[in-house]
Amino acid sequence: MRQTTSTEATKQLAATLAPYLRPGDVIVLNGDLGAGKTQFVQGVAAGLGIGGPVTSPTFNILLSYMDGALPLFHFDLYRLDGSDQLEDIGYFETVDGPGATFIEWGEKFPEALPYGYLEIDITVNESGIRLVQAHSFGERARNLLFVWAKDSKSRLAQTQ
Template identity: 40%
Template sequence: MQEYSLQTHSYQDTETFGQNFAKLVKPGDVILLNGDLGVGKTTFTRGLARGLGISKNVKSPTFTLIREYQDGKMPLYHMDAYRLENNMDEDLGFDEYFHGSGVTVVEWPQFIKDEVPEDHISVNIKRHNEDDRDIVVKLYGKKYETRDFGAIV
């Protein structure tokens, strides 16, 4: 496992980090976003989308479960698993997203942990105050052994 950490000092910094992160993602990547409510998970995803050339406004998929953005360099699938905490008795078709032609971002991944592929990227965001965030990126699995995210952190 590779691990990288950085600090951001505004929502713009967090969004810019997501935009830079997009330079290193590939189709089939799964990014798990961990952090408290309002910490910047969707802000990171908005930057990622911008870095992928997606022009649509990225919104939290809390009430829709999955938002798909197809107008960039590759598709972006933005999931929010928060409402699935007690609803994992049925197959919701995550495999098509986790092993598809785009990048999948999952907010609140702890609620679908049994569905998450072994190879994934974990982005943990922790708030210090209104502006400052600690971000820790961990790369899990063989898929990421040769990928170096250090240049963007």
């Protein structure tokens, strides 16, 4: 668990995850509208050395960034009505693909999440402070969370 007090701090925290990502890693981002999910992806993208702007894929559903140390795929499932639409957007091929996949609003379709993924919940309190909590599902995600939490720059604290 980590608190961030600004957009930049959220991006800096996310950038500390980038060096540990591997092809096939899936990160599910949960949080209300405006909580900082896209900002988190922007931080990871910067950490991967992705050049150009990283924007919310709300209307595109999927944005791909291939110019970093690892391909980055960014889904926003907010506008989808049913899990049958996932097939139409190449969701399953992308999740099993050659890069790290970040999924906003993945909780809408829990049956479509892979066996293993890292879940990051971002909540904002009335003072504008973001609370970032991470949970792992599956062995690879558990290992990813472990090395990320041990990184002194992330300053993630373990919670019970």
